Amino acid sequence: MVKSIYVTGFGAPGKTIVVYGLMKLLSNKGYKVGYFKPVSRGLNKIGPNEWVDDDVLAIKEAMGLKEDHKTISPVVIRRRFLELVEDRESILQAIKSSYEKLSQDKDIVFVESYLAPYYLYSIGLSGYTIAKLLESNVLFIIKDGEDTQVDEVIFWKDEFEAKGIKTLGVIFNVVPIHLVERVKEFITPFLESRGIPSFGMIPDKGEFMAPTLLDISSVLDAEVLEGEDYLDNLVEEILVGAMGAEAALKWLRRSKKPVIITGGDRTELLLTLLEVKPSGLVLTGNLYPALKVLTKAREKKVPILLVPYDTFATIEKLRDIHGRITSYSLKKKEKLIIDAIEEGMDIDRFIKAIG
Numbered sequence: 001m002v003k004s005i006y007v008t009g010f011g012a013p014g015k016t017i018v019v020y021g022l023m024k025l026l027s028n029k030g031y032k033v034g035y036f037k038p039v040s041r042g043l044n045k046i047g048p049n050e051w052v053d054d055d056v057l058a059i060k061e062a063m064g065l066k067e068d069h070k071t072i073s074p075v076v077i078r079r080r081f082l083e084l085v086e087d088r089e090s091i092l093q094a095i096k097s098s099y100e101k102l103s104q105d106k107d108i109v110f111v112e113s114y115l116a117p118y119y120l121y122s123i124g125l126s127g128y129t130i131a132k133l134l135e136s137n138v139l140f141i142i143k144d145g146e147d148t149q150v151d152e153v154i155f156w157k158d159e160f161e162a163k164g165i166k167t168l169g170v171i172f173n174v175v176p177i178h179l180v181e182r183v184k185e186f187i188t189p190f191l192e193s194r195g196i197p198s199f200g201m202i203p204d205k206g207e208f209m210a211p212t213l214l215d216i217s218s219v220l221d222a223e224v225l226e227g228e229d230y231l232d233n234l235v236e237e238i239l240v241g242a243m244g245a246e247a248a249l250k251w252l253r254r255s256k257k258p259v260i261i262t263g264g265d266r267t268e269l270l271l272t273l274l275e276v277k278p279s280g281l282v283l284t285g286n287l288y289p290a291l292k293v294l295t296k297a298r299e300k301k302v303p304i305l306l307v308p309y310d311t312f313a314t315i316e317k318l319r320d321i322h323g324r325i326t327s328y329s330l331k332k333k334e335k336l337i338i339d340a341i342e343e344g345m346d347i348d349r350f351i352k353a354i355g
Helices: 015-028 054-063 082-103 127-133 147-162 177-193 213-220 245-252 267-275 291-300 311-317 327-332 334-344 347-354
Strands: 003-009 033-036 039-041 044-047 050-052 075-077 108-112 137-143 167-175 198-203 223-226 237-240 258-263 280-284 304-306
Touching: 003 015, 003 127, 015 033, 015 054, 015 108, 015 167, 015 334, 015 347, 033 054, 033 082, 050 054, 054 327, 075 082, 082 108, 082 127, 127 137, 127 147, 137 147, 147 167, 147 177, 167 177, 167 347, 177 198, 198 334, 198 347, 213 280, 213 304, 213 311, 213 327, 223 291, 237 311, 245 267, 258 267, 258 311, 267 280, 267 291, 280 311, 291 304, 327 334
Parallel strands: 003 108, 003 137, 033 108, 039 075, 137 167, 167 198, 237 258, 258 280, 280 304
Antiparallel strands: 044 050, 223 304
């Protein structure tokens, strides 16, 4: 019988990345794994009036799943959703039908939640309803390991179990270095004493949640002026180059794998930035740089992207880039993800808990 795992969390805990890593690991161990996101956000337009969630496309392509995106995610929501209350029963039937089709030949199906478990409660499509409908056990992904997140997990564990839904346990993701020991020595035993097993912790390594320059280029619909062969560079920081060249040099030496947003007419600054080899440069306002800037970028192997927007609009478009996933970035970081999960998690305990 297929085992259904409802994966949820709070804020942006990196659910999709962890699910991808677990799917790869379990698949390598011989399990037939599936991915299902019953209700998702339509952020990516792929046709007239047709939207799809980035996570759905990313997992489908990176894992080579045979199901189409409509089966993997039968309900796609844009900004407004309250009107869906009138169609609740037909929506639940569509979810159930898609899940049954998708899970037929699977040992384990990961069911990713829509944002946090309480979302869509007003229309009867919250985490309670979906987990109960699909007979799932709940896996919590906690980001950081801060006390407030622990509080939420304990609350929601009690809420789920009061409705007859079993909690598998918790995984801590991207835990800052200063919290690692506290999570190990205090938080984990604290949760275990409340009946919430911990399957381990993935420390924050920066690269784990980082997008690639290709992801950034795609979000901005940028023109690549130089460095097309290096768009797989990971980006851990997004910075604005608004100071002089000398100040920028000191500032950038403290940064890690940054992409810098600035104007293409700031030749002296651009030449200085290229000296420290950032992950990439984004030039705003359709201002082409001087030829010597492009020459130096080619020499330093630093991609340069050109966008028509001003600096503020560019930053706004990139505001959620660290929470968005593509198949390209998953494949680029696959070894990093798998290694981090193998090092930080007790996989055997997790498999045993699944049953």
